[in-house]
Amino acid sequence: MAKKILIIDDEKDMRVYLSTLFKKAGYEVDSAVNGEEGIRQAKISRPDLITLDVLMPRKSGVKAYQELRQDATLADIPIVILTGLSQQEDFFGAELGSLPRPQAVCDKPIDRDDFLQKVKDILGD
Amino acid sequence: MGDSKANNGRTLIFVICALSATATAATAIGTLPALWLVLCLGIAITLAGLGLLMPRRADALKEKLEQTRRNYKRLFEAVPCYICVLDEQLNILEANTLYQQDFDSNRGTHCYEVCKGRDRACPDCLVAQTFEDGQVHSSEERLNTRDGRALDLVVYSMPVLNDKGQINAVMEVFTDITEVKRLQRQLTLMGRAVAGMAHRIKNILMGLEGGIFVVNTGMESNDNATIEEGWEMVERNVNKVSRLVKDLLFCSKARQPIFKDNVCPQDIAREVHSLFAERSGGDIELHLDLDQEPQCGTFDPDGLANLLSNLMANAIDACRFNDQKSTHHITLRCRQDPQGTCVFEIEDDGPGIPDDVSEKMFEDFFSTKGTEGTGIGLLVVRKVANEHGGKVSFESKLGSGTTFRVTLPAVPNTSTQQEDS
Known part of the structure; x- marks a missing residue:
């Protein structure tokens, strides 16, 4: 069965891009437009990996990350942060x-091949 | 210095000549009483000669002293710095004209009263430090002149010594570096803006690249829905580039406003409102509030559309990223008085603007949106308002929202336009 990836990003372009990229690579994809919806979706679909944007309305990436990590049922899901912030420390x-x-x-913008490879490595594919 | 040496030389020559003449006369006469007589006469003539010379020499020295004093005074006044001399209690003993012109001496006799309107000495007072250790100290200060100008200054305090080498006063010299600071700030902001802009362009390029990837993927699998989705991405990102370029052009000095007669500001407000109403999500409600009686005037319609679009986009962003509320309201208002003065207001009930942000708001290229913002938006707003002889202001309350207000006269008054820096 194909592994499932949840994309949490408020930018439509990013959701469409990543979803096409993952589907083409053989993954199943779900998406959410903000942190609040993303957590709800994660609880329902139990994805194998989450890509999470940082700057989002209705619960920022940082808040969503904190909740995902503090929820015992979701804490083990690997998370890949996608950030347009210039410094990674801004997120950490x-x-x-x-x-x-x-x-x-x-970092956004992503390097497509590198990014996909990173996701595959995390998923052990 | 040269005059003094010449006078001394002349006096010496005179004394030698008088004594030589006396000695010669005494030798020629040859008798002892005559010798004594001639010698006394010679001494008398010498003393009389010296007596004649001394007052002249004293006058010359006095004049020289006055001249030196005048030169120092001239120097004191001519230096393009604020200079004051202070005693240990920080009383101003002397100040140059520039200092007296720009700082209000009616406030008191102490430097802290005159320069800063304080009622006690400043913490880390440079003058006190110099009185204590006799060294030169310096710092940067921001002071307000009596006509309300804020000046960035480099201040030096240095000891004024008496003949015994003791400090009997301290001189403070203030050099105006306001322009240097302004340029420094502008360069920093511009550097940040260029970096931000590069990032923004990179993001748009990623959108284009993504769109092309999605279109190609759709074509590979003959999936029209995917092709369409990809193509929409391409279109959206082309629009983003075009918007960015348009804003940059609006900011540039080269772009001249195109004023047209019979432009109705209400029509522009209506257009901008409908443009954003199409785009904004359901959580943000956009309202339009217009006068009953529209009035036309002479405006730059493209400029006004851009001005309103930027203010609307800012208001939407403020509401979108506000975690405290789930729904927001933004009202675009247009009011005109009988004289034709037009007031636009964009009111949001977002998070409001913190004080530290509001201070920097109209600085060139300032942005709170990290790499998502270019800091161009408010520059465009200010430029267009200036071109119309108008002004921009805002009111904000944390947690309640912000209202931006743009007031424009009906006919652009070019004489009040400010040069865009």
């Missing part, structure tokens, strides 16, 4: 506290 700031760090942090 004090707000993350002692929570485990994400599996990967990728």
Whole structure:
């Protein structure tokens, strides 16, 4: 059975792009337009990996990340952060506290092949 | 210096000549009483000669002293810096004209009263430090002149010593570096803006690249829906580029406003409102509030559309990223008085603007949106308003929202246009 990836991003272009990329690579894809919807969706579909945007309305990526990591049923799902912020530290700031760090942090714009390879590595494919 | 040496030389020559003449006369006469007589006469003539020379020399020295004093005074006044001399209690003993012109001496006799309107000495007072250790100290200060100009200054304090080498006063010299600071700030902001812009363009390129990838994927599998989705992405990102370029052009000095007669500001407000109403999501409601009686005037319609679009886009962004509320309202208002003065208002009930942001809001290329923002939006707003002889202001309350107000006279008054820097 194909592994499932959940894309949480408020930018439609990003959702369409990543979803086409993952589907073409043989994955199943779900998507959500903000952090709130993303957490709801994650609880329903139990994805194998989540890609999470940082700057989003209705629950930012940082808040969504904190909730995903603190929810015992979702805490094990690997998370790839996609950020347009110039410094990765902007995401890892004090707000993350002692929570485990994400599996990967990728800069936007993405390098398509590198990004896909990173996702495959995390999923063990 | 040269005059003094010449006078001394002349005096010496005179004394030598008088004594030589006396000695010669005494030798020629040859007798002892005559010798004594001639010698006394010679001494008398010498003393009389010296007595004649001394007052002249004293006058010359006095004049020289005055001249030096005048030169120093001239220098004191001519230096393009604020200079004051202070005693240990920080009383101003002397100040140059520039200092007296720009700082209000009616406020008191102390430097902290005159320069800063304070009632006690400043913490880390440079003058006190110089009185204490006799060293030169410096710092950067921001002071307000009596006519309300804020100046960035480099301040030096240095000891003024008496003949015994003791400090009997301290001189403060203030050099105006406001323009340097402004350019420095502008360069920093511009650097940040260029970096931000490069990132924004990269993001748009990724959107285009993504769109092409989606179109190709759709074509490979003959999937029309995917092709259509990809093509929409391409179109959206082409629009983003075109918007960015348009904003940049609006900011540039080269772009001249095109004023047209019989332009109705209400029509422009209506157009911008409908444009954003199509785009904004369901969580943000856009309202349009117009006068009953529209009035036409002379405006730059493209400029006004751009101005309103930027303010609307900012209001939408403020509401979109507000975690405190799930629904928001934005009202675009247009009011005109009988004289034709037009007031646009864009009111949102978003998070409001913190004080530290509002201070920098109209600085060139300032943005709160990280790499998503270019800082161009408010520059465009300010430029277009200036071109119309109008002004931009805003009111904001944290947690309640922000209202931007643009007031424009009906006929552009070019004499009040500010040069766009």
